[in-house]
Amino acid sequence: MAISTSHSYRTPTSFFRCCVSSTTHPRIPFKIEKFQSGSSAIKPASISFVKNTELAQVEVKENKWKELQRPDSFGRFGKFGGKFVPETLIYALTELESAFRSLAGDEEFQKEVDGILRDFVGRESPLYFAERLTEHYKRPDGEGPHIYLKREDLNHTGSHNINNAVAQALLAKRLGKKRIIAETGAGQHGVATATVCARFGLQCVIYMGAQDMERQTFNVIKMKLLGAEVRPVHSGTSALKDAISDAIRDSVANVESTHYILGSVAGPHPYPMMVRDFNAVIGKETRRQAIEKWGGKPDVLVACVGGGSNAMGLFHEFFDDADVRLIGVEAAGFGLDSGKHAATLTKGEVGVLHGAMSYLLQDDDGQIVEPYSLSAGLDYPGVGPEHSFLKDIGRAEYYSSTDEEALEAFKRLSRLEGIIPALETSHALAYLEKLCPMLSNGTKVVVNCSGRGDKDLQMAIKHLEV
Numbered sequence: 001m002a003i004s005t006s007h008s009y010r011t012p013t014s015f016f017r018c019c020v021s022s023t024t025h026p027r028i029p030f031k032i033e034k035f036q037s038g039s040s041a042i043k044p045a046s047i048s049f050v051k052n053t054e055l056a057q058v059e060v061k062e063n064k065w066k067e068l069q070r071p072d073s074f075g076r077f078g079k080f081g082g083k084f085v086p087e088t089l090i091y092a093l094t095e096l097e098s099a100f101r102s103l104a105g106d107e108e109f110q111k112e113v114d115g116i117l118r119d120f121v122g123r124e125s126p127l128y129f130a131e132r133l134t135e136h137y138k139r140p141d142g143e144g145p146h147i148y149l150k151r152e153d154l155n156h157t158g159s160h161n162i163n164n165a166v167a168q169a170l171l172a173k174r175l176g177k178k179r180i181i182a183e184t185g186a187g188q189h190g191v192a193t194a195t196v197c198a199r200f201g202l203q204c205v206i207y208m209g210a211q212d213m214e215r216q217t218f219n220v221i222k223m224k225l226l227g228a229e230v231r232p233v234h235s236g237t238s239a240l241k242d243a244i245s246d247a248i249r250d251s252v253a254n255v256e257s258t259h260y261i262l263g264s265v266a267g268p269h270p271y272p273m274m275v276r277d278f279n280a281v282i283g284k285e286t287r288r289q290a291i292e293k294w295g296g297k298p299d300v301l302v303a304c305v306g307g308g309s310n311a312m313g314l315f316h317e318f319f320d321d322a323d324v325r326l327i328g329v330e331a332a333g334f335g336l337d338s339g340k341h342a343a344t345l346t347k348g349e350v351g352v353l354h355g356a357m358s359y360l361l362q363d364d365d366g367q368i369v370e371p372y373s374l375s376a377g378l379d380y381p382g383v384g385p386e387h388s389f390l391k392d393i394g395r396a397e398y399y400s401s402t403d404e405e406a407l408e409a410f411k412r413l414s415r416l417e418g419i420i421p422a423l424e425t426s427h428a429l430a431y432l433e434k435l436c437p438m439l440s441n442g443t444k445v446v447v448n449c450s451g452r453g454d455k456d457l458q459m460a461i462k463h464l465e466v
């Protein structure tokens with residue numbers, strides 16, 4: 001793909017506020033209006049937008065979504081995604097994309113990734129029939145759906161995050177980068193990154209909100225033990241958004257030596273595509289395991305959505321199977337009307353954050369509204385652009401669970417199945433309470449058990465009577 005780096009472009013303030021150091025780039029004093037679909041409020045900001053404004057207005061016609069390339073050659077999913085970044089990053093992102101594309105077809109690289117996923121991570125992860133949970137959702141007449149859990153919690157380091165961290169670390173090595181940075185919310189992506197850096201002998205710096213460091217102390221200790229430097233971030237709400245902003249600033253300043261292992265399907269192109277593809281192993285295994293177990297496909301897939309990587313990892317394989325329902329569950333915090341939640345797809349509006357266009361929690365001036373969730377990994381005001389696309393075309397459904405509902409689900413799975421799930425995962429499990437009564441007998445539901453809950457025990461003890 002020919003990508004020119006010479007176009008000038010206007011960058012929205014939300015990007016500068018969140019991503020660019022004021023020491024290297026003066027902050028832009030003007031105010032930008034919130035993006036409205038079809039408006040000219042945000043002018044083309046990525047090189048691709050500049051070249052083809054028509055594409056920025058892509059409208060997906062009914063039933064045409066299957067034919068769309070996701071992402072297109074400009075890194076967009078319909079109107080979402082793109083590359084809203086300063087020029088200093090364009091070269092690094094272009095280099096990353098071309099390395100990713102060439103390694104995707106490189107058998108040696110694939111073999112190396114698969115070998116590490118098998119012997120170091122412990123893949124494949126089981127597709128587990130949750131017998132007592134299934135019993136719990138049986139109606140008085142004995143009918144109800146069958147619940148299965150995709151056990152990403154059994155991976156080395158305890159979550160799906162390791163899939164992407166392994167592959168990106170190997171990619172960084174191929175690019176000759178010896179310094180790795182990453183952001184983390186719940187600490188799981190930080191631990192996964194610190195782990196692969198230890199495994200491959202790479203220097204590792206993890207940005208983590210100071211508030212998240214307090215609520216995820218075990219993971220901070222793990223990262224340090226693994227040899228990573230954990231840098232506390234005190235700006236904003238000292239949470240995931242702020243950690244991503246600082247990591248992007250670092251990558252702008254150290255573009256030559258450093259690879260940024262972004263942990264979700266967010267950020268500028270090619271990250272949403274790359275992180276999705278590195279997690280797509282979850283859905284591929286699920287398809288194969290479903291055939292083995294019941295000789296068919298799942299009927300419903302359920303996953304929690306923060307940035308959206310575990311959900312996209314499960315959904316991607318089934319995108320074209322229109323008979324498979326895709327359900328993402330966001331964090332409703334204290335409730336959708338409380339103003340204290342992280343339900344971006346449910347309550348957000350279109351804007352630009354961290355280099356991509358997507359749904360965001362923002363106020364009337366286009367300024368980010370700070371999100372809230374008990375669960376650090378879901379506490380993000382944006383969401384991966386492909387989820388915004390799936391929502392708009394109606395391919396996936398998005399709902400939300402409150403803190404209280406998630407804590408109940410956390411306890412329920414622990415007691416019924418002997419599996420302590422991550423608080424993030426518990427949001428997806430909580431939605432079963434609403435979903436299951438509506439499903440017909442024998443419906444096969446797969447919930448992505450994205451992580452284990454050891455990291456959340458301190459938090460859970462505070463809130464649950466155990």
Ligand SMILES: Cc1ncc(COP(=O)(O)O)c(C=O)c1O
Pocket residue numbers: 159160161185186187188189263264265304305306307308309310311376377378422424425450451452
């Ligand atoms: C176990 C677990 N599940 C889910 C998430 C949410 O992230 P994503 O939506 O990218 O899967 C996180 C984030 O760190 C996590 O640790």
